[in-house]
Amino acid sequence: MSIEVTHIRKSFGSFVALDDVTLAIPTGELVALLGPSGSGKTTLLRIIAGLEAPDAGLVRFDRAEATNLSARDRNVGFVFQHYALFRHMTVFENVAFGLRVRPRRLRPSEQKIRARVQELLGLVQLDWAGERLPSQLSGGQRQRVALARALAVEPRVLLLDEPFGALDAKVREELRRWLRRLHDELHITSVFVTHDQEEALEVANKVVVLNNGRIEQAGTPDELYHHPATPFVYNFLGNVNLFHGRVSDGRIYVRGVPIAVNGHELASADGKSAAVYVRPHLLEIHLTPQGENSFPATVSHINAAGPTVKVELISQWGDQLHAEVDHERFRELGLEPETVVHLSPRENRVFIQA
Amino acid sequence: MLSDEGEIARVARESYAWLAPHDPASAVRRATVERGRTRALLIGGTLLFLMLFLFIPLAAVFTEALRNGVGAYVQAIVQPEARSAIALTLLTAAVAVPLNLVFGIAASWLITRFEFRGKNLLSAMIDLPLAVSPVIAGMIYVLLFGEQGWFGGWLAAHHIKVVFAVPGIILATTFVTCPFIARELIPVMEAAGREEEEAALTLGANGWQMFFRITLPNVKWGLLYGLVICNARAMGEFGAVSVVSGHIRGLTNTMPLYVEILYNSYDFAASFAIASLLTLLALLTLAAKSLLARRARRASEASPVHQSVKPAA
Numbered sequence: 001m002s003i004e005v006t007h008i009r010k011s012f013g014s015f016v017a018l019d020d021v022t023l024a025i026p027t028g029e030l031v032a033l034l035g036p037s038g039s040g041k042t043t044l045l046r047i048i049a050g051l052e053a054p055d056a057g058l059v060r061f062d063r064a065e066a067t068n069l070s071a072r073d074r075n076v077g078f079v080f081q082h083y084a085l086f087r088h089m090t091v092f093e094n095v096a097f098g099l100r101v102r103p104r105r106l107r108p109s110e111q112k113i114r115a116r117v118q119e120l121l122g123l124v125q126l127d128w129a130g131e132r133l134p135s136q137l138s139g140g141q142r143q144r145v146a147l148a149r150a151l152a153v154e155p156r157v158l159l160l161d162e163p164f165g166a167l168d169a170k171v172r173e174e175l176r177r178w179l180r181r182l183h184d185e186l187h188i189t190s191v192f193v194t195h196d197q198e199e200a201l202e203v204a205n206k207v208v209v210l211n212n213g214r215i216e217q218a219g220t221p222d223e224l225y226h227h228p229a230t231p232f233v234y235n236f237l238g239n240v241n242l243f244h245g246r247v248s249d250g251r252i253y254v255r256g257v258p259i260a261v262n263g264h265e266l267a268s269a270d271g272k273s274a275a276v277y278v279r280p281h282l283l284e285i286h287l288t289p290q291g292e293n294s295f296p297a298t299v300s301h302i303n304a305a306g307p308t309v310k311v312e313l314i315s316q317w318g319d320q321l322h323a324e325v326d327h328e329r330f331r332e333l334g335l336e337p338e339t340v341v342h343l344s345p346r347e348n349r350v351f352i353q354a
Numbered sequence: 355m356l357s358d359e360g361e362i363a364r365v366a367r368e369s370y371a372w373l374a375p376h377d378p379a380s381a382v383r384r385a386t387v388e389r390g391r392t393r394a395l396l397i398g399g400t401l402l403f404l405m406l407f408l409f410i411p412l413a414a415v416f417t418e419a420l421r422n423g424v425g426a427y428v429q430a431i432v433q434p435e436a437r438s439a440i441a442l443t444l445l446t447a448a449v450a451v452p453l454n455l456v457f458g459i460a461a462s463w464l465i466t467r468f469e470f471r472g473k474n475l476l477s478a479m480i481d482l483p484l485a486v487s488p489v490i491a492g493m494i495y496v497l498l499f500g501e502q503g504w505f506g507g508w509l510a511a512h513h514i515k516v517v518f519a520v521p522g523i524i525l526a527t528t529f530v531t532c533p534f535i536a537r538e539l540i541p542v543m544e545a546a547g548r549e550e551e552e553a554a555l556t557l558g559a560n561g562w563q564m565f566f567r568i569t570l571p572n573v574k575w576g577l578l579y580g581l582v583i584c585n586a587r588a589m590g591e592f593g594a595v596s597v598v599s600g601h602i603r604g605l606t607n608t609m610p611l612y613v614e615i616l617y618n619s620y621d622f623a624a625s626f627a628i629a630s631l632l633t634l635l636a637l638l639t640l641a642a643k644s645l646l647a648r649r650a651r652r653a654s655e656a657s658p659v660h661q662s663v664k665p666a667a
Contacts, residue, residue, distance in 0.1 A: 049556060050556075051552050051555070051556070070555075071552070071555040071556050072555050072556070072557075072558050072559060072560060074556075075558070076556055077556070078552070078553065078556040080549050080552070080553060082549065084549035084550050084552065084553040085550075085553075086550055086553070086554075086567075086568060087550070087572070088571045088572065097554065097557055097559070097567075098557035098558055101554070101557065101558055101559040101560070101563045101567070102558060146553075149553075149557065150556075150557075152557075153557055153558055
């Protein structure tokens with residue numbers, strides 16, 4: 001089922017949670033709502049679920065207006081951050097709940113309920129846990145029960161609110177790969193909220209970046225990472241070095257030092273200030289000056305544990321910078337703390353400020 | 355007792371021994387555990403207090419009640435006036451407690467689940483009966499429904515008797531006991547949170563299904579606890595009931611009022627016999643209360659909300 005929200009607004013007191021948000025999610029997509037806390041992502045998810053009513057705007061499911069439909073009539077599966085399992089019911093009864101509360105004429109027979117619950121528990125690899133209470137399970141297991149419970153009612157949409165937020169790193173990685181596979185099997189339109197950019201980029205087909213109640217950018221992970229539309233998106237997706245400068249004669253000067261800028265039209269931006277973003281792995285380290293294309297910096301810290309070596313530096317004008325080099329290049333350079341090096345940004349993204 | 359300044363200094367030194375870094379034994383001891391003498395003093399003092407104010411009076415009630423033998427005790431309880439007082443007390447509780455059950459659930463639902471103007475005021479109003487003297491509570495009803503009261507004329511014209519009759523007693527008791535269930539329920543409902551209810555809604559449950567299958571099981575121990583306390587107060591209320599009752603023997607006497615009447619007419623053994631029933635009720639209430647409190651605590655410990663939820667990395 002496709003989801004469409006148009007011109008949604010929502011405030012809590014004087015706090016504006018959502019400010020004119022419009023978004024279309026086609027059938028079968030796995031979409032991530034990504035943003036820092038307070039960006040409105042959870043509010044948007046709750047409005048789609050019908051747990052919150054928007055102050056203005058429309059929600060449509062399959063083009064049919066659903067704004068005033070109550071949560072129980074929307075047929076959405078909702079997975080809560082802290083699982084919200086019914087603590088006094090066994091795992092089996094938790095999963096069976098959605099089937100048992102149906103009106104009598106729609107309720108499956110006890111036998112069919114048992115079969116369906118067993119099937120779902122098998123799907124989430126918890127067929128052995130039916131008679132346990134939620135409190136007897138680990139966090140990752142509880143989250144899988146919550147997912148099975150949501151799927152039991154055959155929802156048209158699956159909504160997940162920070163589904164892995166409360167789990168430790170290892171379980172989280174396992175579960176998100178598992179969610180990805182599950183989605184590939186079931187093809188149910190799914191939306192999940194996260195503040196973890198890595199999670200969003202890895203799991204979703206489409207990522208929607210929210211900030212201060214507005215959508216900054218929506219697109220595939222690839223588009224977002226390589227063509228961020230705003231400084232916020234650039235900043236939020238991965239580590240980044242930021243230089244503030246001024247445009248002059250088609251170049252950008254940062255405190256008087258020219259920064260090489262590739263392929264950007266700066267002629268019309270003379271005199272304006274600009275923000276230059278460079279990802280750490282695109283900030284090249286050299287031992288000798290590279291003409292006008294480099295500027296000096298001092299190594300302050302080295303972390304060689306990992307697939308790449310992370311080098312922290314302090315530029316000549318005092319800014320903290322991050323660079324990443326592979327181990328081979330690191331050995332070639334023979335870097336140590338206090339080494340003075342020359343940095344040249346290989347690629348970068350410039351945002352001219354009006 | 356602390357006899358002199360040297361003693362005080364010594365006790366203080368012992369109490370704060372955990373602060374001294376050179377004492378290796380104190381490092382193991384829990385910082386809040388008092389040492390020998392202070393502890394004995396605290397325990398002894400508490401026991402003495404309980405003895406004087408609780409155990410001795412309690413024992414006295416039963417001794418006095420049985421002073422003239424078991425036969426007289428039973429006689430005092432089964433005589434018609436006593437039976438009618440017991441019946442009225444039971445009737446009062448049987449009406450007041452369910453009324454407050456409905457009110458308590460509705461009020462705590464409203465306060466914990468909705469945001470609205472005047473919420474704090476409502477929350478404070480629930481406590482009003484605890485704040486005013488029960489005598490005033492009784493006076494309010496005399497003022498409203500008594501012969502000279504606001505609605506007195508209308509009631510008289512329709513031959514309805516509220517004050518100095520059973521309805522007045524029930525009204526006054528309901529007023530006095532109205533905070534007990536709501537007060538117990540509000541924190542429990544607050545702690546249970548909204549999420550499970552929201553989950554039930556998204557799974558297609560209607561309001562009643564959500565309430566009876568999710569909300570109620572989650573707060574049942576707190577609710578039972580409130581019921582027990584509310585019932586105890588409803589049966590034991592004296593002040594408010596005294597004002598609206600009129601003390602008509604065999605008609606508008608509840609057990610506490612009957613105890614007083616017997617006592618004032620120097621019928622001590624009978625008076626204490628009825629009092630012993632109320633005391634038994636109190637003891638039963640205490641037992642039920644501590645049992646329920648333990649169950650409630652265990653239930654909240656088993657809840658996923660309070661379990662070690664690992665923080666996001």
